[in-house]
Amino acid sequence: MIELTDIQKQIQQTFREFSDRHVKPLAAKIDEEKKFPMELFRLVGELGFFGMRYPYDAGGTGSDVVSYCLATMELARGSMSLAAACTMQSLMATYFLYRFGNEDIKENYFAHALEGNKIGAICMTEPNSGSDLMSIKTIARVTDEGFILNGQKTWITSAPVADFFTVLARTDNHEQLSIFFVPSNLKGVLVGKSIEKMGVRGSVTSEVGFIDVVLPKDYLLGEIGAGTKCLREILAEIRIMTAALAVGVATAAYEEALEYAKTRVQFGKPIGKFQAVAMKFADMSVQLETAKHYVLYAAKLSDKNLPRQKEAMIAKLYASEAANNICDEASRVLASYGYAVEYNIERYLRDARFTLIGGGTSEILKINIAKELGL
Numbered sequence: 195m196i197e198l199t200d201i202q203k204q205i206q207q208t209f210r211e212f213s214d215r216h217v218k219p220l221a222a223k224i225d226e227e228k229k230f231p232m233e234l235f236r237l238v239g240e241l242g243f244f245g246m247r248y249p250y251d252a253g254g255t256g257s258d259v260v261s262y263c264l265a266t267m268e269l270a271r272g273s274m275s276l277a278a279a280c281t282m283q284s285l286m287a288t289y290f291l292y293r294f295g296n297e298d299i300k301e302n303y304f305a306h307a308l309e310g311n312k313i314g315a316i317c318m319t320e321p322n323s324g325s326d327l328m329s330i331k332t333i334a335r336v337t338d339e340g341f342i343l344n345g346q347k348t349w350i351t352s353a354p355v356a357d358f359f360t361v362l363a364r365t366d367n368h369e370q371l372s373i374f375f376v377p378s379n380l381k382g383v384l385v386g387k388s389i390e391k392m393g394v395r396g397s398v399t400s401e402v403g404f405i406d407v408v409l410p411k412d413y414l415l416g417e418i419g420a421g422t423k424c425l426r427e428i429l430a431e432i433r434i435m436t437a438a439l440a441v442g443v444a445t446a447a448y449e450e451a452l453e454y455a456k457t458r459v460q461f462g463k464p465i466g467k468f469q470a471v472a473m474k475f476a477d478m479s480v481q482l483e484t485a486k487h488y489v490l491y492a493a494k495l496s497d498k499n500l501p502r503q504k505e506a507m508i509a510k511l512y513a514s515e516a517a518n519n520i521c522d523e524a525s526r527v528l529a530s531y532g533y534a535v536e537y538n539i540e541r542y543l544r545d546a547r548f549t550l551i552g553g554g555t556s557e558i559l560k561i562n563i564a565k566e567l568g569l
Contacts, residue, residue, distance in 0.1 A: 196260065196490040205261045209268035212241060217272030224275050224396035225541050228388070230355045231276050231396050235283075238269070238276070239310020244284045247431075248292055252300075253308050259431065259493040263438040267486075270442025271449075274545035275396030277442060278552075281435050282351045282397075283307060287314030289428055290360045290373050294415035299375055303358050312357040317347040317376075317402055318425075325558050327371065327422070332363040332404065334374055334414075341365070341414065343374060343382075343407040353385050353400040361404070362421050371421035375413045382407040393544030430506035431496055436553035437489045437506075437513035440546065444485065444517035447542040448478050451524035454531075465527070474527060478520045485513040504566040511559040514549040521546040 198206070217234060224231045238244070246262045248254025262284075269277035291304040291314070306312035323329040332345025345363060353359075359376045376383060386401035416424050452475060455466030465471050492509040495502040521543040525532030532539045550556060 196487065196494055198260070198264075202258075202261050202264060205257070206264040206268065208241070209243075209265040210271075212237075213268045213272030217269065217276060221273035221275070222538065222541065224273055225393075225545075228390075228395040228398070230279065230352070230398045231273070232355070234273075234276050235279060235313075236310040238280050239308070243269070243280055244288070244310055245308040247285060247289075248308065252292055253305050259434065259496040260490055263434060263489055263493045266435055266438040267442040267445065270439045271446045272442075273396065274394050274439065274443050274542075274548065277439055278394050278397040278548065279352055281439065282316070283310070283314060285428060285435060286316040286432065287352070287356075287358075287360065290415045290424065291358075291375065293424070294373075295375065296412045299412075303375075303377075307358075313352055313355050314358050314360065315350050315352040315356040315402075317350050317353075317359050317361040319349045320346060321348050325555065327362070327425075328369075330362060330364060330371060332361065334363045334365050334372065334409065336366050340408065340410040340412075341374065343376065343404045343409055346401065346403050348401045349389065349399055350402050351397055351399050353402050354388050354398045356385075359383075359402065360415065362425070365418050368419045370419035370423075371425075372418050373415040373421040373424060374409055375415055376404070376407060376409065380407050380409075392547060393541070394548045430492075430502050433506040433510035433553040433559075434489060434492045434496060434502075436549055437485070437492070437509040439552075440510075440513040440517035440549040441482070441486050441489055443542050443546050443549070444482055444513075444520040447521040447524035447539060447546075448475075448482055450538055450542075451475075451478075451527040454528055471527060474523050478523055481516040481520055485509075485516045489513055504563060507554070507559045507563050507566070510549075510553050511556055511563070514546075515556060517546045517549055518543075 242255045245254030246257040249256045288307050291299055303312055307314050334341040334343045356378050361374045361376050362371045365372050382405040384403040389399045456464050458465045489509045492505040495505055525539045525543050528539050531537050
């Protein structure tokens, strides 16, 4: 069991109170309207969430991964739509700007992104390239002045509201991928209509096209061909973060179903007093606590800079599958009310599906865990 420090407990409490006061009351509206929660997003920026994974001298708060996961869990407990957009901003969308961006990029984009005043997105997935990143077709042709970018990306979180993208692409005659900084207002950057999704509907998602987009040399983030290697630097943390999202939505479903079971009376007593229902909560509690502790364990390994690739995959695999099971069981506790839109449970059930995809599907993770075991 991970023993939390006083600072970690304080961060957890701060974000829990924020979610209860500001997020949960608007969560259903965010889902129904399918709009990016801009006001809440900026409030999260004021709390310092977007800078938690960056040092003080870069404008961040220098927090550890455990604290970041605790904050993520609380945001997801309030609204998975908000949490998904915020975690995209705080890690994948900004990390490569922090590592490789020039002073202009850091001053005019990265610094504002940490405040929540500019929004970023990472462009990896393509129509025919999902788990197999090495099949990416987007290409940045090398010129004397820099690069010309052409290609199409899909399933890009926050794309409709993004001010900038970090794009994985090939370069001429190079097998490995490179990473490029692409402001969304450049000529040839085309953001398609939002993709309608089952859940996480306030985290807007769309296709993005690049048609002869001219990029200067210093918009290459890192070295040519180093993109895949650089992505691996944060892959474990992406998976740990996705697992934290899963714990958050599972917690929301569990807490609401538990309260319902204590107050819903049938046959003269609360339904939670019936053994069949009580056993459901025992199972849910075991899965939730196991997921939470393993996520924090993987986060602790990350804080200590210890090997954690396998542990991150286990955390993401277990937490996402547990979250979907917990949300399903919670909806069964509410029976017909768990199917009604006026109750939050059906939204949790839809939102939890998101965690099965982000950070690698369960099937891909199982294959990779087996490889870690030497199989």
